[in-house]
Amino acid sequence: MHTTAASPRRWTFWVIAFIALLWNLIGMAFFVMQVRLTPEMLAAMPAAQRAVYAATPAWINIVFGVAVVSGVLGAISLLLKKRWAVPLFLVSLLAIVVQLLGAYAVTPVWQSSGAAGLALPVMLVVIALYLWWYARDAAAKAWIS
DSSP states (O other), X not given: OOOOTTSOOHHHHHHHHHHHHHHHHHHHHHXXXXXXXXXXXXXXXXXHHHHHHHHOOHHHHHHHHHHHHHHHHHHHXXXXXXXXXXXXXXXXXXXXXHHHHHXXXXXXXXXXXXXXXXXXXXHHHHHHHHHHHHHHHHHHTTSOO
């Protein structure tokens, strides 16, 4: 199969774009679960986790929402081969960084999870950085327009 500079390698582009959408939809599900926590669900959590939720200001949840919505829209844009994916993935990346820095600065998340709790945040940043880079690369190669 012949590919040109303006066409992506079919299977890798589509696989990455589809996985990006699934990944960001999972993030959206976690966001919805977090903002819909009932008092009963909160009471069932360990005390350390309850303390983190109690100390989380609304702006961190808003930034979380921005991160997941822009990530989902970025993945959809990538699937539609639209350049909008680049700024949308950048917004998602920046929102993730702000959310994580905010959470570690104003909540007792460090006390409840310690250094082991950094694995997921670091993974989130790395994946968001990769998706932004991939969209930029796809745009530079004219795979998306």
